[in-house]
Structures are given as C-alpha cells and as structure tokens.
Amino acid sequence: MIPFETQNSPSIITELLYRLKIKDIMTHPVRSADPTTRLREIQTTMRENKVSGVPIVEDDRLVGMISVDDIIRALDQGYIESPCGVHMSRKLVVLEDDMPVSMGLSHFEKYHFGRFPVINRDKELVGIVTSRDITSALLTEMNRALETLEAEINSQAAPVAAGEVKRVFVVRQFDYENAGRASTELKKLLQERGVSRKTQRNASVASYELEMNIVNHSLGGRMIYQFSADRVVIEASDRGPGIPDLAKAMTEGFSTANDWIRSLGFGAGMGLPNTKRVSDDFSIESTVGKGTTVKVTIVFETAPTPQEKPA
C-alpha cells in the first residue's frame, strides 16, 4: 500500500510512482561485503561512506544485510571483531530493479527497514534504495513534470481574438530565483509594441508589485497579460490564502510580510497602493481559503511622450 491516497492525489504524482522504476532511483554501485568480513570493518565502511546498511554477498548472491542497528548491538554485546556472517540478518526483503517506485514506497510502509537491497532478474545485487532516494527522485521528476506543464501553458499564446494576445506565466511562492521574470517579459512585449516609456513604466510597476505579491504572500499563482490594440489587462491570481481585510491591504504601509521577506526589501506595504496608483482600472477580489485575483488595466498613452533624452 502506498502511504497516501492515490485516488485524490494529483494524477501526475500517481503517474510518476508507477512510471519510475526502482532502477531509476536506486543508489549503485553498492558497497557490499562478504560473510567473513569482520563487523569492525563494516562499521568503518559505513562511517567512511556515510551509509547505514551494507549488503553481504557470497558467490554473487545476496545472503544477508548488516545495518547500523546490528553494529550497535555488536558493540554493546562485545562481538564487533567477529565475522559478520554469524550475526547478519538472513531474513531479507528485497526489491527488484524493474519494480515501480510505488512498490518501493509500500515496502517502506510495510517493513520499517531503512533500506532495501535491489536485485536484478538474475538475482544479482545491483543497488540499494533508501526512502531518501525515493524522495529526491520524486522531487526531481515532479520538478521536471512541472516545467513541461509550464512550457505547455506558455506556448498557448495563440491570439484569442483579432488583435488580442494573451500570455500566461506561472509564479511560485518564495521563488526568488525567478521572481520578476513575468514582469520583465511584459516589459519586453510592450517595448516591441512601441508603447511610450511612461506606459511601460506604469505596466512594469503594476506587474512587478502583483508578481511579488504572489511570490511573497501567496501559495502560488499566475500572471496573465491580455493585450489589445490600446491596452494591456494584467490579471494576477493566486490559490490562497486570501486576504481577510481588503481595506487594510490597500492601506499604504500595511503589510503582513515577515522579517525575512522584509529583509529582502519587500513588505513595505506599498504594493497594492502603488499598483492602483499607476493603473487606469483596478479591481481586487479575495476569498479567504481560496485566493486573490487582482485585475488592472493599463491604457497605452495615446500621444507618446518623446523619448527621454540622455542627460
């Protein structure tokens, strides 16, 4: 049994659990020993290689396993100098290399071992799996899947109506690595359209503030830019947590940001007021537990101001 409900989990995770094989995530080659190896030596192997279990192999066959627990017992009871073959656990639970990761997870759930040796079809030892291997492999794969999804979303930039273009950017909570990327793209698109510097600036201010609000305060969301001939509509929506008091949130100087967000130069309580100030139209809706959507319109300045001449 997999220790979480696959029925209601995002299908992408369930799919990964079945698609990934044990051989994709296992650690290999494995440090093994033979039954004549003294427990003291195995203890050294564990310490030097930072592993918590060593499979014991005889004539290419996996015959036992020594764990940190076995070493502690040997130290405690004074047989650390004896060969491991006498004391190893011979009752082995193994995984096969072409089993899906879901079976690995259910093994950890069922047997409470810290690691499982992995054998191939010919019963040879080919690797070892810890729950940490599973976690890190899943995270890596989920990240990859997410990037694919984002690329798909971003490629849906087809015109939605004559002269209208829509662009969508995924924005993640606390992702300071990519923070500002959506707004930078918006500015480039506006530059390409040849709108005035003032319009570019106003749109940048609104977009950046809204994007940073998603990064700093939400559980994640997206920025949607809808261009038409004379305006861009910026919609920032997130999945929560929602704003309990909108009037307060719109007050200059009010912020719920914590100390470390503030230490990065955010959380001055200027975001929403700044956004409203530069926008031709501004609306905000928020439901606690559901999320917040801010929609602003920037109308392109009709008579573009002459390019600021360099001083």
Next chain:
Amino acid sequence: MTIADLEARLGYASLVAYTDAELAGAYTSDLLSDVIAHAPENSVLITLQAHKNTVACASLAGVLALVLTGKAEVPADLLDAARQENLAVFRTADNQFTASWKIAGLLGLGLGPIPGSKENL
C-alpha cells in the same frame, strides 16, 4: 556623467563588464517597491539590498547601474543576472549617505554653499 565617469571618479569597484551610458539621475533606497515606483530612468541606484531581486526590480525601473553599499558579500547570481540585464554593478565601502552625496556632486546636483557656512556641498 557616464557610468565610466562614476567608476573613474569615485574609484568604486566594478563587478561586471558594462556598456557605458549617460546617467540621468540617481536614487537611494532599500525598498524595492519604492525603487520600482520612483527610481528615475537611466539612473544609478544606491542600495544595500545585495541580492538578485534587486537586479530584476532595477532593470524594470530602467536603472542602468547599481552601487552596493555595506559589507555584505555580493552573491554570484546577482552578478549573473546583472550581466544578463546589462546592468553595471559597483561596490563601495562608503555608506549610503556618503555614496549618495558623492554621486549627487558628480551629477551636478550639489546645493552650492550652505547658508552661514564656508563649506560647499
């Protein structure tokens, strides 16, 4: 005053290669909301906010150069981002007040004689 003038006259350490350009103004702030809203275009930003997000914000505001004050390490990802956005980055041991005062002078924004004093600003 150009970015290269600023480097030459103040001796601030340049951390990335940059394209020289005329500076039209300067702004001093550590609040990125303040920077995005008020920093003038084609300006130099004096800040102690030495992290990557400063670059994104500054470049959106049309800032051309950063002067990082304070003793914090300048992270490599800030410099990478600055190269990408073609933003000059300088570092100085001057504090924000002193750096702002010097740069104001270079920009010809000094106030002239202080009433009742022989000092020139």
